Amino acid sequence: MSRSAHPAGPRHADVMTEGHYTAPPADLNALDPKVWARTVTRDEDGTVTVGGIEVTRLAEEFGTPAYFLDESDFRARCRAWADAFGRDADVFYAGKAFLSRAVVRWLQEEGLNLDVCSGGELTTALDAGMPAERIAFHGNNKTVAEIERAVTVGVGRIVLDSFQEIARVAHIAQRLGKRQRVQIRVTVGVEAHTHEFIATAHEDQKFGIALAGGQAAEAVRRALTLDGLELTGIHSHIGSQIFDMAGFEVSARRVVQLLAEVRDEHGVELPEIDLGGGLGIAYTSEDDPREPHEIAKALGDIVTRECEAAGLATPRISVEPGRAIVGPTAFTLYEVGTIKPLEGLRTYVSVDGGMSDNIRTALYDAEYTVALVSRTSDAEPMLVRVVGKHCESGDIVVKDAFLPSDLAPGDLIAVPATGAYCRSMASNYNHALRPPVVAVRDGGARVIVRRETEEDLLRLDVG
Ligand SMILES: *Cc1c(COP(=O)(O)O)cnc(C)c1O
Numbered sequence: 001m002s003r004s005a006h007p008a009g010p011r012h013a014d015v016m017t018e019g020h021y022t023a024p025p026a027d028l029n030a031l032d033p034k035v036w037a038r039t040v041t042r043d044e045d046g047t048v049t050v051g052g053i054e055v056t057r058l059a060e061e062f063g064t065p066a067y068f069l070d071e072s073d074f075r076a077r078c079r080a081w082a083d084a085f086g087r088d089a090d091v092f093y094a095g096k097a098f099l100s101r102a103v104v105r106w107l108q109e110e111g112l113n114l115d116v117c118s119g120g121e122l123t124t125a126l127d128a129g130m131p132a133e134r135i136a137f138h139g140n141n142k143t144v145a146e147i148e149r150a151v152t153v154g155v156g157r158i159v160l161d162s163f164q165e166i167a168r169v170a171h172i173a174q175r176l177g178k179r180q181r182v183q184i185r186v187t188v189g190v191e192a193h194t195h196e197f198i199a200t201a202h203e204d205q206k207f208g209i210a211l212a213g214g215q216a217a218e219a220v221r222r223a224l225t226l227d228g229l230e231l232t233g234i235h236s237h238i239g240s241q242i243f244d245m246a247g248f249e250v251s252a253r254r255v256v257q258l259l260a261e262v263r264d265e266h267g268v269e270l271p272e273i274d275l276g277g278g279l280g281i282a283y284t285s286e287d288d289p290r291e292p293h294e295i296a297k298a299l300g301d302i303v304t305r306e307c308e309a310a311g312l313a314t315p316r317i318s319v320e321p322g323r324a325i326v327g328p329t330a331f332t333l334y335e336v337g338t339i340k341p342l343e344g345l346r347t348y349v350s351v352d353g354g355m356s357d358n359i360r361t362a363l364y365d366a367e368y369t370v371a372l373v374s375r376t377s378d379a380e381p382m383l384v385r386v387v388g389k390h391c392e393s394g395d396i397v398v399k400d401a402f403l404p405s406d407l408a409p410g411d412l413i414a415v416p417a418t419g420a421y422c423r424s425m426a427s428n429y430n431h432a433l434r435p436p437v438v439a440v441r442d443g444g445a446r447v448i449v450r451r452e453t454e455e456d457l458l459r460l461d462v463g
Contacts, residue, residue, distance in 0.1 A: 024381035024402040025285075028372070034282045035369055035416045037070035037329045039440075046376035048414075050331075051440035055373050058445060059333055059412055062438050065353030066451070067423055069330040071106070071441035074419075077292075077325045078110035084292035085319065089300075092136050094277045094322025095121045097420035102439060102448040103326075104128035113156070115277075115320050119146045126153060136274075136320075138185075140206050147172050151180050159183045159235050159274075161208060166223050173228030183274055184209060184223060185235040186216040188254040192239035192247030192278065207237070211254055220262050233315060234258055237276025240323065243289060245298045248275060252299065256306035259315065269312060275299055277320035281327040283367050283417045289324070323420040330419030330437070332357060333373070334397075336411045337389070346383045346400075349407065354388010355395040356432035358415070358422045368398045374412035377404035386413070390430050423449065431457055 031042050040050045048055045050068055058068060081091045092113040095103075099116075104125050107114055114130055116122045117138040125135055133156040137146070140161045147165075150158055151173050160166050160182050173180040187208035209219045216234075223231040236251045255273050263269050280289050290298075299317060307314045334351035341347045360366035370386050382405040386398035398415060407413075426434045433452040438445050 024383075028381055028402060028404050029376045031371060032285045032369075034285055034287075035328070037331065037416070037419075038073040038076065039070050040331070040416075042376075048373040051445070052443040053440055053445055055333060055412065055414065058438065058440070059335070059374070061445070062436060062447065063451065064333050064335045064412065065351065065357055065435045066333050067330050067357075067418060067435055067437045068333060068445075069326075069419060069437055069439050069448070071329075071439045073329040074103075074326060075106055075110055077329065078107060078112050080292045081319075081321060081325065082111045084296035085317070086296075088316065089296070090316065090318040092274075092318055092320045093325055094320045095125065096424060097322030098326045098330075098422075098424045098437075099124055100437065100449050101128035104130050108134075113318075115322075119143070119149060122146070122150060122153075122155075132156065144168065144172065148176070151176055151178055154178075157181045157183055157232065159185050160219070160223065161185050163209070163219060163222070166219060166226070166229070170223075170226035170228035178228070179230050180228060181230045181232050182223065183233045183235040183272065184216065184219050184231065185237070186211050186219075186255065186258065188236050188238065188251045190238050190247050190250045190254075192242040192244065208235075211258060216258055217261055217265070220258070221265075224266055224268065231270065233270045233272025233274060235274040235276065237320065238278060240278045241280040242278045243280045243287070245290070245295070248299060249302050251275060252302045253306050256303065256310055256312065259307075259312055260310040263312065269315075271315050272318065273303065273315045274318040274320065277322050277324070279321050279324040281323055281417060281420075284369050292321075292324075295319075327420035328417050330422075331414045331416045332418045332422065332435070333412060333414050334386075336407060336409055336413060338409065339407060341382075346385050349384045349386050349403065349413070350389060351386060351397065351413065352389060353432075353435060354390045354397060355392060356388070356390060356427050356429045357435050358397050358418060359425050359427065360421055361396045361399060362392075362394045363425075365399075368401075368415050368417065370398045370401045370403065370413050370415050372403055372407065372411055373414045377406055379404040379406035381405065382407070386415070390432070428452075428457065433457070
């Protein structure tokens, strides 16, 4: 997904050479709007609010740790994507970033479609009333039961990921007396990451069917001959947390090239291409994400140009942002428990959550910022590492950041941009109780995913 795989475990005091936090920010009380959800503000008197509600009040009512999601920001981002892509394109929200029934209803109200990649995600989507035809089913190893269910309920598309799956879905659809609309996911030989993309040797991963060596062309050949399938297009997803459009450009060019080959060989112009998700967000003040309208324009221009050159009608484009919609809309609120200054190194600040509610730092070496939100402080900045309460030294939430040196147990600190891949990847490690997600909007707050309880844990333990 994100950067390099980094072995879990603490890094040494290399903060000063790593680039990001070489100096403390000018004002520790300032909340950079780039990384915080849109309605988060610090008032003149120092009070931090989201959706018009003080975070200290939210902590009292809902406890910590907890995720607070700015519903109006979420909806605004959905609308921005829908508007940017307009009527000639489709936006599918990638449910794996964060999915709940409330989210599914918001997506419907704002006109978005939905990607799912498991039976559980499909159930959540259907239960909240998402029409099946607006759902796309993904995954590199969908089970027979998942495929049967998806075909039976009539999902709008299944994205085929292997030769076996082409045969499997065709067989199941035929048995059920259906013709399933499908796309084929190809790997274009581009892998994009935050600030770069690499255009060689990326067939060495589990997703999709390689364009290289004629594999994808063979997949199309097979799909076109099977009665149970209606092949509508080609799908390509090149990575995550991408800022540079160059990777999408190569991807689009190669997908259009395949469409041209398909036309030449079969006399068929496939009507759709899906360019996947992966658009980056600001986790720190140094990240500069693109706006949806810029992305829509760039992708639209690339596809139009390539299709014109190949003599193809422009296909219907779809995109699948997950992180770019939900990521910036939430923050995690923690209470400080212990503070341990390590002479000459940094100060370890332990919070009441950790890798069970945010695994991204341990998993991807992800960067986050943090702020003291229960009060203001004029104290000197101190270099901190925010860690959790789990039995792993790699249990790090924020690797390097500055907090005021008068930080004390009981203070509330918040980590912004935790809307994507935090609750959805949360675990029960150490029998942690997964935190709630609270939606905040216009002075009101409501739990959309409740906090786990010890009874929830014991209910599964039937020994
Ligand atoms: C993960 C994924 C996405 C969403 O990625 P983001 O980085 O959250 O935008 C979209 N499409 C596919 C196929 C994915 O696997």
